[in-house]
Amino acid sequence: MFTYFMRRILIAVPVLLGVTIINFIIMMMAPGDPVDMLVSPKLPAEAIEAKRLELGLDQPPYVQYLSWLGNMLQGNLGYSMITYEPVSKIILDxxxxxxxxxxxxxxxxxxxxxxxxxxxxxxxxxxxxxxxxxxxxxxxxxxxxxxxxxxxxxxxxxxxxxxxxxxxxxxxxxxxxxxxxxxxxxxxxxxxxxxxxxxxxxxxxxxxxxxxxxxxxxxxxxxxxxxxxxxxxxxxxxxxxxxxxxxxxxxxxxxxxxxxxxxxxxxxxxxxxxxxxxxxxxxxxxxxxxxxxxxxxxxxxxxxxxxxxxxxxxxxx
Missing domain, CATH: 1.10.3720.10 (MetI-like)
Structure with a gap:
């Protein structure tokens, strides 16, 4: 019984990894990004691009995903792009x-x-x-x-x-x-x-x-x-x-x-x-x-x- 559950837990690891990859791809396919919600459309293009640089959205999608994955493996789900609170704290609350x-x-x-x-x-x-x-x-x-x-x-x-x-x-x-x-x-x-x-x-x-x-x-x-x-x-x-x-x-x-x-x-x-x-x-x-x-x-x-x-x-x- 113990061996069976350990095997199921090991199988869950690639499943979770696959889910995160699919979710990230779907998000990348969606139009727009968080900057559209954070800044006024009247701001100059330089200010908008500076905000994108601050949030790391200027990086290629695979770099953004690997950065998130590395932080997640350390128990850090990152910070909300809207409220700047730790994501883990928001979810637990x-x-x-x-x-x-x-x-x-x-x-x-x-x-x-x-x-x-x-x-x-x-x-x-x-x-x-x-x-x-x-x-x-x-x-x-x-x-x-x-x-x-x-x-x-x-x-x-x-x-x-x-x-x-x-x-x-x-x-x-x-x-x-x-x-x-x-x-x-x-x-x-x-x-x-x-x-x-x-x-x-x-x-x-x-x-x-x-x-x-x-x-x-x-x-x-x-x-x-x-x-x-x-x-x-x-x-x-x-x-x-x-x-x-x-x-x-x-x-x-x-x-x-x-x-x-x-x-x-x-x-x-x-x-x-x-x-x-x-x-x-x-x-x-x-x-x-x-x-x-x-x-x-x-x-x-x-x-x-x-x-x-x-x-x-x-x-x-």
Whole structure:
């Protein structure tokens, strides 16, 4: 098992390197550069060129990339071309709010999807089954931005009981209660999306397992249906579900970009959009590196979950 994970970590190194190269090429292909956002167009060409020299944008693309790569290997992601703050500090400051809503949304989504998916499979074609399937399709079909704007209109504008954005009330005392109040709407949107996706997977996986011969044998031996479903069927049904759950973290990480823009949540998603709009190359490279690492870590956690759910996988390493 240890050898397998070490091999996966070694494979991750060229993957991360390839991601950074592709991201850098895409940025170089984009029109304009950060100087366009930093200086007035009325400045003389000499002043604009001096700014380009200061930022190192006069160097060939491969020199700029190698310079960034060398600093990154030393733990230095550079400085923001807009705010001149260390990129690592900017990302760490924004990571906490993003992980907060992502973590809560993932847990709530799974707490809804797994029990509802199991009940839907065990009571196939019942009213509960139709309700779960309909709710699943609604959760998947409704775009995050549409649901978010709808919730803002209902709860913030019409009923005026929840804040429409931000992480705390401006001029207020703050505190946990205030943060939780601001979290409600973005968490609802992300939770609906997570639950909608996973109800279908849990239901279909359970339906496939419930028809297996060994479960009929367990019932024939007189085991109660609760034990048949939760002890024998559930563990085997989780194996294909683990694959889907392993991709939830990267999907949530990407979905946070839209949600944080709509609700003005000060996290990684909002930072990504502002960095793209301002052509802040250093921050964009740092964010892309973090996103790639999130995907790799999610895949490693998925492999660990496989070994926990199915001992046969662990013994095969």
């Amino acid at each position: 924004r990571m906490g709010p993003t992980l907060l809503i992502m973590g809560i949304s993932l847990v709530l989504g799974l707490l809804i999807a797994i029990p509802l998916g199991i009940l839907s499979a065990t009571k196939q074609y019942s009213k509960l089954d139709y309700f779960a399937v309909t709710g699943s399709f609604l959760g998947i079909s409704i775009p995050n931005f549409f649901l978010g704007l709808g919730l803002i209109y209902v709860f913030s504008i019409w009923l005026n009981i929840l804040p429409s954005g931000g992480m705390s009330t401006l001029g207020g005392g703050g505190g946990i209660g205030d943060v939780l109040k601001h979290m409600i709407l973005p968490v609802i949107v992300l939770t609906a999306n997570v639950a909608g996706r996973n109800i279908r997977y849990v239901r279909s996986s359970m339906l496939e397992i419930l028809g297996q011969d060994y479960l009929r044998t367990a019932r024939a031996k007189g085991l109660k249906e609760f034990l048949v479903v939760n002890r024998h069927a559930m563990r085997n049904a989780l194996i294909p579900i683990v694959t889907v759950l392993g991709m939830e973290i990267p999907i949530l990480f990407g979905g946070a970009v839209v949600i944080e823009q709509i609700f003005s949540w000060p996290g990684i998603g909002q930072l990504t959009m502002s960095s793209i709009m301002s052509r802040d190359y250093s921050t964009i490279m740092g964010l892309n590196l973090v996103a790639a690492m999130v995907v790799i870590v999610a895949n490693l956690l998925t492999d660990i979950a496989y070994a926990v759910v199915d001992p046969r996988i662990k013994n095969s390493y």
